[in-house]
Structures are given as structure tokens and as C-alpha cells.
Amino acid sequence: xxxxxxxxxxxxxxxxxxxxxxxxxxxxxxxxxxxxxxxxxxxxxxxxxxxxxxxxxxxxxxxxxxxxxxxxxxxxxxxxxxxxxxxxxxxxxxxxxxxxxxxxxxxxxxxxxxxxxxxxxxxxxxxxxxxxxxxxxxxxxxxxxxxxxxxxxxxxxxxxxxxxxxxxxxxxxxxxxxxxxxxxxxxxxxxxxxxxxxxxxxxxxxxxxxxxxxxxxxxxxxxxxxxxxxxxxxxxxxxxxxxxxxxxxxxxxxxxxxxxxxxxxxxxxxxxxxxxxxxxxxxxxxxxxxxxxxxxxxxxxxxxxxxxxxxxxxxxxxxxxxxxxxxxxxxxxxxxxxxxxxxxxxxxxxxxxxxxxxxxxxxxxxxxxxxxxxxxxxxxxxxxxxxxxxxxxxxxxxxxxxxxxxxxxxxxxxxxxxxxxxxxxxxxxxxxxxxxxxxxxxxxxxxxxxxxxxxxxxxxxxxxxxxxxxxxxxxxxxxxxxxxxxxxxxxxxxxxxxxxxxxxxxxxxxxxxxxxxxxxxxxxxxxxxxxxxxxxxxxxxxxxxxxxxxxxxxxxxxxxxxxxxxxxxxxxxxxxxxxxxxxxxxxxxxxxxxxxxxxxxxxxxxxxxxxxxxxxxxxxxxxxxxxxxxxxxxxxxxxxxxxxxxxxxxxxxxxxxxxxxxxxxxxxxxxxxxxxxxxxxxxxxxxxxxxxxxxxxxxxxxxxxxxxxxxxxxxxxxxxxxxxxxxxxxxxxxxxxxxxxxxxxxxxxxxxxxxxxxxxxxxxxxxxxxxxxx
Amino acid sequence: xxxxxxxxxxxxxxxxxxxxxxxxxxxxxxxxxxxxxxxxxxxxxxxxxxxxxxxxxxxxxxxxxxxxxxxxxxxxxxxxxxxxxxxxxxxxxxxxxxxxxxxxxxxxxxxxxxxxxxxxxxxxxxxxxxxxxxxxxxxxxxxxxxxxxxxxxxxxxxxxxxx
Numbered sequence: 001x002x003x004x005x006x007x008x009x010x011x012x013x014x015x016x017x018x019x020x021x022x023x024x025x026x027x028x029x030x031x032x033x034x035x036x037x038x039x040x041x042x043x044x045x046x047x048x049x050x051x052x053x054x055x056x057x058x059x060x061x062x063x064x065x066x067x068x069x070x071x072x073x074x075x076x077x078x079x080x081x082x083x084x085x086x087x088x089x090x091x092x093x094x095x096x097x098x099x100x101x102x103x104x105x106x107x108x109x110x111x112x113x114x115x116x117x118x119x120x121x122x123x124x125x126x127x128x129x130x131x132x133x134x135x136x137x138x139x140x141x142x143x144x145x146x147x148x149x150x151x152x153x154x155x156x157x158x159x160x161x162x163x164x165x166x167x168x169x170x171x172x173x174x175x176x177x178x179x180x181x182x183x184x185x186x187x188x189x190x191x192x193x194x195x196x197x198x199x200x201x202x203x204x205x206x207x208x209x210x211x212x213x214x215x216x217x218x219x220x221x222x223x224x225x226x227x228x229x230x231x232x233x234x235x236x237x238x239x240x241x242x243x244x245x246x247x248x249x250x251x252x253x254x255x256x257x258x259x260x261x262x263x264x265x266x267x268x269x270x271x272x273x274x275x276x277x278x279x280x281x282x283x284x285x286x287x288x289x290x291x292x293x294x295x296x297x298x299x300x301x302x303x304x305x306x307x308x309x310x311x312x313x314x315x316x317x318x319x320x321x322x323x324x325x326x327x328x329x330x331x332x333x334x335x336x337x338x339x340x341x342x343x344x345x346x347x348x349x350x351x352x353x354x355x356x357x358x359x360x361x362x363x364x365x366x367x368x369x370x371x372x373x374x375x376x377x378x379x380x381x382x383x384x385x386x387x388x389x390x391x392x393x394x395x396x397x398x399x400x401x402x403x404x405x406x407x408x409x410x411x412x413x414x415x416x417x418x419x420x421x422x423x424x425x426x427x428x429x430x431x432x433x434x435x436x437x438x439x440x441x442x443x444x445x446x447x448x449x450x451x452x453x454x455x456x457x458x459x460x461x462x463x464x465x466x467x468x469x470x471x472x473x474x475x476x477x478x479x480x481x482x483x484x485x486x487x488x489x490x491x492x493x494x495x496x497x498x499x500x501x502x503x504x505x506x507x508x509x510x511x512x513x514x515x516x517x518x519x520x521x522x523x524x525x526x527x528x529x530x531x532x533x534x535x536x537x538x539x540x541x542x543x544x545x546x547x548x549x550x551x552x553x554x555x556x557x558x559x560x561x562x563x564x565x566x567x568x569x570x571x572x573x574x575x576x577x578x579x580x581x582x583x584x585x586x587x588x589x590x591x592x593x594x595x596x597x598x599x600x601x602x603x604x605x606x607x608x609x610x611x612x613x614x615x616x617x618x619x620x621x622x623x624x625x626x627x628x629x630x631x632x633x634x635x636x637x638x639x640x641x642x643x644x645x646x647x648x649x650x651x652x653x654x655x656x657x658x659x660x661x662x663x664x665x666x667x668x669x670x671x672x673x674x675x676x677x678x679x680x681x682x683x684x685x686x687x688x689x690x691x692x693x694x695x696x697x698x699x700x701x702x703x704x705x706x707x708x709x710x711x712x713x714x715x716x717x718x719x720x721x722x723x724x725x726x727x728x729x730x731x732x733x734x735x736x737x738x739x740x741x742x743x744x745x746x747x748x749x750x751x752x753x754x755x756x757x758x759x760x761x762x763x764x765x766x767x768x769x770x771x772x773x774x
Numbered sequence: 775x776x777x778x779x780x781x782x783x784x785x786x787x788x789x790x791x792x793x794x795x796x797x798x799x800x801x802x803x804x805x806x807x808x809x810x811x812x813x814x815x816x817x818x819x820x821x822x823x824x825x826x827x828x829x830x831x832x833x834x835x836x837x838x839x840x841x842x843x844x845x846x847x848x849x850x851x852x853x854x855x856x857x858x859x860x861x862x863x864x865x866x867x868x869x870x871x872x873x874x875x876x877x878x879x880x881x882x883x884x885x886x887x888x889x890x891x892x893x894x895x896x897x898x899x900x901x902x903x904x905x906x907x908x909x910x911x912x913x914x915x916x917x918x919x920x921x922x923x924x925x926x927x928x929x930x931x932x933x934x935x936x937x
Binding site for chain 1: 811818819822827858862872874875876881882883884885887908909910913914915916920922923
């Protein structure tokens with residue numbers, strides 16, 4: 001470890017990195033399950049229909065089958081939003097998408113489980129199925145959910161400011177229709193769950209790939225009718241999340257149901273295809289966007305309509321459709337914004353939250369249109385963004401709090417680093433530069449399950465050995481949250497990072513945490529860790545003062561040493577002080593918390609809590625591309641990305657997060673797309689679903705901007721999501737710069753690029769013909 | 775009494791795993807990844823897809839990077855198989871493991887064992903690879919966290935380190 005004593009902020013490798021590079025990190029599928037039964041799920045072969053008959057008798061009779069469960073075994077819905085739980089772990093009465101779980105078995109081995117699945121008899125009376133938003137919304141369409149007319153999960157209509165006056169004031173008004181394909185998280189670890197039910201004590205232990213152990217705990221209790229105190233949820237190493245696991249997933253509850261029915265232990269490992277079917281990712285989105293600009297590029301008004309094809313169940317849908325509108329605000333000074341959002345049900349796997357939740361597609365449309373209008377006005381894209389910068393602190397028209405704002409510096413950094421001013425307009429045909437900005441929340445200031453508790457709690461233990469153990473429910477899924485907690489505690493206490501151990505994600509041991517989503521951990525859990533460490537420091541300082549016969553106010557602690565005054569002679573080592581403190585009170589556990597104040601929790605309008613946060617991250621990026629006009633193939637040559645993360649607690653980890661999020665934006669922009677043929681996934685493998693390989697991934701030059709947020713831990717904000725949304729528009733703007741054609745659809749696959757070129761030539765011919773006409 | 779379904783025959787498999795010879799009775803149709811994980815109980819090798827798509831299961835067979843999820847265990851009779859658990863020697867991480875740790879070439883860590891082994895195969899045949907050669911050698915290994923930037927840095931750094 002590099003850190004020692006005061007000054008743990010710095011480039012620190014992950015505290016669990018050695019486990020990962022040595023192969024000893026245990027992910028869910030690696031847990032000892034030699035004595036476990038094997039679970040398998042029967043999935044609906046049709047996209048929409050009523051279950052006429054489900055007969056599991058033959059499966060149950062097969063030797064080696066220990067348990068079979070169906071929708072009859074759980075009559076309670078589950079879901080992440082208390083107001084929108086409309087999904088059963090296994091279908092009851094109606095199936096709404098191909099791949100929806102219908103029944104499950106636990107057997108002595110995989111072969112037997114699979115044979116049992118094949119013996120289950122399922123008859124479904126098919127209903128009309130809808131795979132396109134417009135069809136699902138059409139008059140007379142069969143409803144997926146009886147209480148949701150028009151197959152709409154939620155309509156949002158928000159207007160802030162005087163939109164008509166804004167457009168009237170504008171010099172240029174333009175409107176475009178832009179759409180983005182549905183994509184998937186494609187985390188490399190397939191879903192898995194190990195559930196152990198002890199019939200003698202009635203206790204259930206579940207280990208799963210979750211980003212939200214606490215929500216899993218709540219839903220297991222609900223769906224199994226168990227008392228929460230009888231359940232233990234443990235998070236092993238998790239092989240990526242990106243939002244795939246920020247809500248409880250059907251297979252987790254099914255595995256627990258099987259374990260109870262089998263009165264034992266069941267291991268469920270989903271295939272890659274099933275992992276895709278479980279889905280919960282970014283929805284296909286159609287947008288109509290209208291902007292008004294003054295002659296010098298100031299935005300006077302924005303009007304946006306977004307239609308998200310949400311899939312068959314609610315999931316996070318309400319939040320996604322609200323985010324898409326709320327985060328039109330908070331990045332530029334826009335006096336008037338009208339937003340109309342429609343979250344539509346369709347007979348496809350349910351969408352959910354994915355990195356940059358809700359903000360990415362509307363940001364894409366916005367930054368593309370802004371660039372096109374800048375071109376029309378003959379303005380530089382950087383100049384247009386600069387004409388609309390905010391000044392912190394401020395509140396947006398939709399009542400979001402902005403406390404720090406480093407977007408201007410982000411723009412300066414990528415403009416300079418990319419040589420923009422010198423190079424733009426001088427590149428050869430087929431080469432282009434494009435840029436865009438983006439932002440994201442550092443944790444939702446109002447939690448989904450509002451309990452009135454603090455937003456985050458961290459405990460720190462000190463015992464006879466002088467070791468410090470930080471206990472947190474925060475789910476480290478590879479982003480390095482446990483390392484962040486260790487750094488926060490070490491820095492606050494002035495001790496070596498080596499002295500800290502982090503125990504995370506075990507409901508029997510660690511304090512409850514809402515989980516790894518909305519980039520909340522660094523901001524909220526980081527602040528709670530600092531608070532806990534400060535509480536412990538007060539105890540240690542008191543003990544040191546007594547031993548040194550000094551006033552506690554005069555005790556300095558740094559470099560694992562306590563002394564009187566900065567240059568004091570008398571000093572005590574950390575171990576000596578720890579022992580003295582233990583004499584007073586025995587082994588010590590302190591608690592620290594963080595709470596977002598009410599004024600941070602958003603406006604009073606319906607849905608006003610979504611988008612609210614204590615700190616927005618800001619990002620700007622420049623993308624350089626080569627476009628082959630013969631094949632339509634786009635190659636990304638280089639990316640320059642700057643992100644304002646407030647303060648980089650661990651610059652190494654911040655860089656890793658920025659690189660990863662920019663690159664994930666590249667996947668969505670360039671090649672990723674889930675496709676269905678009559679509801680049948682045509683993309684459900686890592687060959688068909690085109691995640692960029694290392695061969696097509698460009699160098700990404702990262703610039704970290706530090707705006708020192710007044711409320712962030714050490715001034716920090718989030719760093720993992722904010723840069724993602726800027727990539728797709730920067731790419732499309734770069735393509736326009738390279739070949740003069742505007743793409744209205746993502747991803748920018750060769751076929752779409754060629755179509756855009758054809759359309760451009762057609763328009764050019766028409767223009768020539770018009771000119772030639774007498 | 776039901777008739778047992780025909781079960782595949784078993785073969786005595788002798789191979790060298792991480793430097794030690796061993797013999798196991800394995801089913802003819804057992805995949806190398808399952809043999810390593812379930813018989814030898816080495817879980818560093820991962821299964822990330824439904825067959826040959828992601829590279830997370832990469833191991834070395836006679837020094838070559840091989841996807842163990844589409845390789846039959848019995849095909850490795852008499853071979854030397856190396857997994858991530860065999861790379862650290864005498865309590866020291868190997869240079870790639872060290873670099874991936876120090877340079878953050880790993881985030882969630884799920885692709886890491888396969889990625890490191892694919893890079894190990896590269897460095898053994900080409901101790902001073904260019905960035906393009908690194909990209910080519912690792913193009914069968916997907917990572918969803920890093921954007922590959924720090925993976926390339928890690929491999930480059932390991933190549934520059936004394937072996």
C-alpha cells in the first residue's frame with residue numbers, strides 16, 4: 001500500500017485487487033455448492049397469452065427432482081418501486097414476454113433438472129403481442145395490465161418557465177426526431193444465486209449477484225412470507241452490475257422459493273441467454289426535441305417528448321421516464337423546459353436502470369440538436385455550450401440543487417487537449433471531430449424506500465488488536481466502493497490504509513445500505529464513513545489526552561501518532577492510544593451517518609424527487625472518428641474526456657470509472673442493440689450483442705476536474721456515470737463533421753451510416769434540381 | 775423402476791495442472807472448464823457465456839491461451855494446463871498479476887483471470903509486444919468495466935518489468 005498516515009487520498013489500488021488478480025475472489029457461482037441442488041427455470045415460449053394449463057406432475061415424479069415451484073407458490077408481487085410492484089416471480093394466469101419464468105425445479109444434478117423442465121406441460125392461449133411502442137399504445141390494443149389504459153405505465157407532463165415566450169424570443173427554432181435502440185448491461189458475470197433454507201430453524205441465507213442486498217432482503221421476506229429477521233443476505237464478489245442488478249430479479253426469489261420447497265440448498269446459475277432475458281436495461285426511446293437559440297447561441301426554451309418502450313412490467317420504469325425529463329435541467333441555464341414522457345408497456349423483457357439511468361437518450365438528442373443548430377448559426381460547438389453555463393450555487397427551474405459546477409473547466413480541458421481550435425474544419429474528408437457534454441447525480445437525494453432513516457450508515461470497529469474494521473452494506477461491484485470507504489476512514493483518522501479492513505454486504509453483520517445505484521456510494525457512504533471515523537477519533541483523542549495529561553483540544557493525530565500540539569514532544573502511538581481507549585470502554589464500535597437535507601430532495605411537483613441530488617458531476621468530451629463512406633464503418637480513433645468529480649479521492653479509480661463509462665457510451669453509440677423477432681431475442685449472446693472488443697476500443701485520454709463540492713466527502717462527487725451520456729452525441733456530431741450526414745438513430749451501425757449518406761445525397765440532388773428549375 | 779439414462783463413459787485423464795501431475799476419472803463429454811472448477815476445485819477460471827463468446831474461461835494449455843468452455847477435458851491428456859491459481863509463485867504475484875493490480879487493469883475482476891492468462895501467453899511468445907499486438911492477442915477476451923485502457927497499460931507495464 002502506498003498510503004501512510006495522513007494523506008490516504010491518492011492513487012490507491014483496490015483493496016480487494018489482489019483477490020481478483022490471484023483468482024481467489026469468490027463470485028456467486030464459485031461458492032461451495034457441492035451439496036446443493038441444481039435449479040432450472042421454465043420460461044414462456046410465447047410473448048403474450050393466458051396460461052390455460054400448467055402440469056408439473058411428470059416433472060415432480062422424475063427421480064432426482066426434489067422440488068417444483070410455479071406461480072401458485074407465490075401470490076405476492078415484487079418490484080423495486082413500492083408504488084409499482086406488478087410482477088410475480090413466476091407468471092400467474094398470464095405471460096407477458098417470451099422468456100418470462102413460469103415454473104422452476106430443483107434436482108440432484110443439472111441433467112435431471114433439465115429433463116424435469118422438459119416434462120412440464122404448459123398450454124398458453126395466445127393474445128395479440130406488441131413489440132413497438134406505437135402498436136402497444138394504439139386504440140383497441142389488448143392491455144398488458146388491466147389497470148393501465150393505453151398500455152401506459154406512466155405519463156409525465158412537466159412545464160417549468162414560459163416555454164412559448166422562450167421560443168418567441170429565439171432567433172432559431174428547430175425540431176428533430178431522434179431515437180435510440182434498446183441496449184443491455186452485458187456485465188460479464190452471468191446471473192447466479194445460492195439459497196440455503198434451514199427447515200430446523202426456519203432461517204434462509206441467500207447469496208446473490210445483487211447490487212441491492214437490502215432490497216433483496218425486503219422482497220425475499222415479502223414473497224416468502226418470512227420474518228425479515230430470519231433472512232440473511234450476503235453479497236459475494238460481484239462481476240459487474242451497471243444497473244442490471246439494482247432491482248430484485250425473478251431468479252433470486254425463485255431460487256429462495258425452491259430452497260424452501262426442497263428444505264435445503266439450491267444453486268441457480270443462469271445461462272448467458274437467460275441473463276439477457278432477465279434484462280432490466282436501457283429502453284428503446286423515441287424522442288421529439290425542439291430547441292430555441294438566440295443568435296449568439298443562448299438556449300431560450302426546450303420542448304421534449306420521450307416515449308420509452310419499457311417491456312412487460314414496471315420495474316424502475318416510472319423513475320426512468322421521470323429522469324429523462326428532470327435531467328434536461330441541471331447542466332445548462334435553460335429558462336423554460338416542457339417535457340412530456342410516456343412509459344409504454346410492450347411484450348418484451350422488462351427494462352430497468354442502466355448506467356446513466358434515464359438521462360442518456362434525452363441527453364443524446366439534446367446534444368445532437370444543439371450541434372446541428374450551432375452549425376446552422378455558424379457557431380462553434382464549444383461556444384454554444386459556454387453561452388449556456390450555470391453558476392453554482394443555484395437551483396434549477398425544476399428545483400434541483402446545484403452546489404458545484406466544473407463544466408466550464410471540463411470544456412477548456414478537452415478543447416485544449418484535442419487541439420480542437422486548430423483542427424476543427426481542417427480534417428480530411430472521412431475524418432471528424434465531435435463534442436458533447438453530460439452530467440449525472442451523486443445519489444438520489446430521496447431514497448426509493450423512504451423510511452426516514454439516514455441515507456447511509458457506516459460502522460467502524462476497534463478492538464484489542466488495533467485493527468480497524470469498517471462495516472458497510474454498500475455493494476462493491478467492481479467500482480471500488482470498499483476501497484473508497486477504507487480511504488475515507490484512514491484519511492479521517494490519520495492512520496495507514498493497511499490498518500483498515502472493510503467488511504461489506506452481509507445483513508447479519510453490516511449496517512443496512514440502500515445499495516450501489518444512482519452513483520450514491522462515494523457521496524453518501526463516503527460521508528457516513530468520514531462521520532464514523534470522526535466519532536472514533538473523538539474517543540481516541542480523549543483517551544490520548546488523558547494519558548498525555550493534556551487538553552483534548554490540543555491533541556493532534558496524524559501518521560498514526562497522537563501528540564500535544566503540532567510540534568509536541570510527548571507522543572503516543574496509535575496502538576497505545578487504542579489500548580488506552582479500550583481500557584475506558586472495552587472494544588469500540590462507532591457509527592456514522594449521512595442524511596440529505598429536505599431542501600436537497602427536489603421540488604414539490606409530482607415526481608419532483610427524481611433527479612434531486614446533493615451534487616451533480618459534469619463532463620465534456622471530444623471524439624475523433626474515421627468514417628469509411630464505402631462501407632459505412634465508423635472507427636473511433638481517440639477520445640478526450642474531462643469529468644468534474646468534485647475531488648478525486650482516488651484518482652486511479654476515478655480514471656478507471658471515466659474510461660469505463662465513456663467506453664460503455666461508445667458501445668451504445670457504435671454497435672450495441674438488442675433485437676427481437678416477434679418477441680424472440682435475436683441478440684442473446686455475446687457474439688450477437690456487439691460489445692466492443694479491445695481491438696475496436698480507442699485510447700481514452702482522461703482529465704479530472706476538481707470543483708470541490710461543499711457537501712461531498714473531501715469535496716468529492718460521483719465519477720462513474722456522468723461521462724457516459726456525452727459519448728453517443730459526441731460520436732454522432734463527429735460523424736456529421738466527417739461526412740456531412742446527420743444520424744437520427746442509434747447505434748451508428750454501417751447500415752444506418754450508409755442510409756444517412758443516401759438521404760444526404762438525395763437531399764443534395766433535390767436542392768440542385770430546385771436551383772436548376774426555371 | 776425407471777431406466778437410467780445412458781451416461782457418458784468415463785476416462786482416466788492424466789494431465790499436469792499448475793505444475794503437478796494428477797489423474798482423475800472424467801466423463802468423455804466433460805468440458806475443461808467444468809473439470810477445473812468442479813473436479814480440481816479451482817474456481818479462478820470463470821464461465822461468462824454459453825460457449826466461446828467472452829474469453830473469461832481462458833486457461834493455458836501447453837502455453838497457448840485456450841477457451842476452456844469449448845475444450846473437452848479429455849483432449850488435454852498429457853498436457854500442461856495452467857490456471858490463474860498457478861501464476862503466483864513462492865508468495866509473489868507474477869508480473870502481469872502485479873501490474874493488473876497496481877494499474878487497475880481489473881475492476882469487477884470477473885474477466886481478469888482469463889485476461890491475464892491471454893496476456894501471459896502473449897508475453898511468453900512475444901516479450902515486447904506493441905499496443906496493436908496486445909489488442910490482437912486480447913481481442914477474444916471481453917471486459918465490460920475498464921474500456922480496456924488500463925488493461926493495455928497493465929500489459930505494457932508487465933512487459934517492461936523484469937520477469
